[in-house]
Amino acid sequence: MTDVAPILSARDIVSGYGPVQILKGVSVEVLPGEIVTIIGPNGAGKSTLLKAIFGLLPVTEGHVSLHGVDITRLSTENLVRAGIGFVPQTNNVFSSLTIRENLLMGGFIRDEGLQDRFDWVVSLFPDLGSRLSEKTGKLSGGQRQMVAIGRALMLEPKILLLDEPSASLSPKMSEMVFEKVREINGLGTAALMVEQDAQRALAISHRGYVLAAGENRYEGPASDLLGSDDVRRLYLGA
Amino acid sequence: MHAAASPVERFRQLRGAGIAWPRYTTEVVIALSALIAVWAAIQYSQSFMTGLIVGSLYALSAVGLTLIYSIARTPHFAHGDTMMMAAYFTFFALTGVVIGSKGDVVSPIRIDRLPGATDQIWRFSFGYGFLLACVVSAILSIPVLLLINRFIYRPLLGRGSGSAIIAVASLGVAIALRGLILLIWGATPRKYSTGIRDTVQVWKLPRVVADQYFILVVALVLTILVSWLLFRTKLGTSMRAMADNPDLARASGIVAADVTRWTWIIAGVLITAAGTLLALQSQLSADLGFVLLLPIFAAAIFGGVGSPQGAFLGGLIIGVVSEVTVATGLFSPGYKIAVAMVALILVILFRPSGLMGPK
Structure with a gap:
């Protein structure tokens, strides 16, 4: 690792659903400006890790810190205030609200600069700009994903957590979503992404982690993981 | 061999699962309903008018109920009884009357003793004292509703209790409130005022009691205000967001407890208005809300x-x-x-x- 202090650090996380322990001491770090992807087979605990970091599941052991400050026990609402944006895999828009309202809800707790940020987000997703009054329930999967990412960007998060952003999308739409993630990262937002489409996700990432059965299995630069015979054979379907 | 489709299956098909409705079916049904409504309004104008007034009381109550159910996630079977609680609060604020061991006891602090408080406004049966009593009732009712939510519904929702459990709990609240009303004000029906009720005829509409126009207008105005709040304000949008997707609302930094609290406050205003107007239309009776x-x-x-x-x-x-x-x-x-x-x-x-x- 480098000497740069991580934006987000999750150390030895133990978490799960009630008595069922899914994560058995997982650790990940995200450095400033990085896209980090977590891959692994189904049931490895990838989404569980994001939910635990974001306060949606209890962390029974381990610590999460943001810029060195312990945020392990903060509520989801306060984690948002601290600078973490989260894009869930499913139900990631307010389907009865319009695109405009979805984005404004993303900036709900913002005291100033809401309109400027709104304009910035709309400029990032020009396809949405002409349809701001449409209800998101009527949008395609890809468009909904754009709204979901846009909503999470409204508070200028220090880091964006993305839970399988390409799930259920056509290859073309997946490509577009990954391209947007890369673009957003290029504008200065770090990202921690869980993804089933490991090849494409690692292709835009700086580093990656491979989880299996709730534990760290491999980690390293994304290009190394893509080139690793073990990882390719076991997790990338090569 | 094919088994004949059961009536249920045939009905499912009819609903649209298998058969496409002819084009413009919805428009034709709406047009027919509108025609029937116009015919009823002309042919049975007096009953139509009475229906609108009774309906506006249902409407005002239902607006509060729908907010509590969709945003605060509470199937509130105590709604009618909380309405009556608010109606009795209005009665108490206005007249200061509670039941004692040997008949009614009257509090020295009562709004109807204020100068001109019972002088009739326009041709209504009440004066400004009644309106002031409504405000006092809302001020008393809202904290009670917030306490019921804080100590009964919220702990149950926090534990992940299903709708059935919360519905049963709300029935318990309903029975308890009714018992309290009977204890404090007794079983004898009461009225806000005992005078003659003036009737009015507006334009060529049927002649009705003046108070009933007041009920209709208040129901309409409050519904417009609630709609404006929900669709035109930041708080309202956050309330709709909570109703739509509570987890995502939290992920947007919306504090669920705050939104729920505001929902109960707004519902408290509606409950007070609905209960008081219901009692104005008929009378104060402990079991009227539940009925x-x-x-x-x-x-x-x-x-x-x-x-x-x-x-x-x-x-x-x-x-x-x-x-x-x-x-x-x-x-x-x-x-x-x-x-x-x-x-x-x-x-x-x-x-x-x-x-x-x-x-």
Whole structure:
């Protein structure tokens, strides 16, 4: 690792659903400006890790810190205030609200600069700009994903957590979503992404982690993981 | 060999699963309903007017109920009893009367002792004291509702209790409130004022008691205000966001407890208005709210749970259908709610989300 202090650090996380322990001491770090992807087979605990970091599941052991400050026990609402944006895999828009309202809800707790940020987000997703009054329930999967990412960007998060952003999308739409993630990262937002489409996700990432059965299995630069015979054979379907 | 489709299966197909409805079916049904409504309004104008007034009471109650259910996630079967609690608070603020061991006891602090408080406004049966008492009632009712939510519903919701458990808990709240009302104000029905009620005729509309115009206008104005709040303010949008997707609302930094609290405060205002106007229209009676629970729920479901405009429309339709069908002479008055329920069943069979609920 480098000497740069991580934006987000999750150390030895133990978490799960009630008595069922899914994560058995997982650790990940995200450095400033990085896209980090977590891959692994189904049931490895990838989404569980994001939910635990974001306060949606209890962390029974381990610590999460943001810029060195312990945020392990903060509520989801306060984690948002601290600078973490989260894009869930499913139900990631307010389907009865319009695109405009979805984005404004993303900036709900913002005291100033809401309109400027709104304009910035709309400029990032020009396809949405002409349809701001449409209800998101009527949008395609890809468009909904754009709204979901846009909503999470409204508070200028220090880091964006993305839970399988390409799930259920056509290859073309997946490509577009990954391209947007890369673009957003290029504008200065770090990202921690869980993804089933490991090849494409690692292709835009700086580093990656491979989880299996709730534990760290491999980690390293994304290009190394893509080139690793073990990882390719076991997790990338090569 | 093919087995014949069961009636249920055939009905499912009819609902649209297998058979496409002819084009413009919805428009034709709406146009026919509108024609029937116009015919009823002309032919049975007095009953139509009475239906609108009764319906506006259902509507006002249903708007509060639909907010509590869709945003605070509480199937609030104590709604009618909280309405009556608020109605009795208005009565107490106005007259200072509670029941004692040897008859009524009157508090020295009472609004109707203020100068001119009972002088009639326009041709209504009440003066400004009644309106002031409504405000005092809301100030008393809202904290009670917040306490009920804080100590009964919120712990149950926090534990992940299902709707059935919360519904049963709310029935417990309903019974407890009714008992308290009987304990404090007794079983004898009461009225806000005992004077003669003036009737008025506006334009060529049927002559009705002046108070009933007040009820209709207040119901309409409050529904417009609630709709404006929900669709034109930041708080309202956050309330709709909570109703739509509570987890995502939290992920947007919306504090669920704050939104729920505001929902109960707004519902408290509606409950106070609905309960007090209901008692103004008829009388104060401990079990009146519970008796009306069925049409209130029906109005909320008819219009589409979560939609205040839908609840308002649903209330008016339930009220008008109940009154007009009796006026036609086809049914005796005892069946008026049954007819409205049949209308409700027909609507939710073909449109389960109600008239204005999400498609």
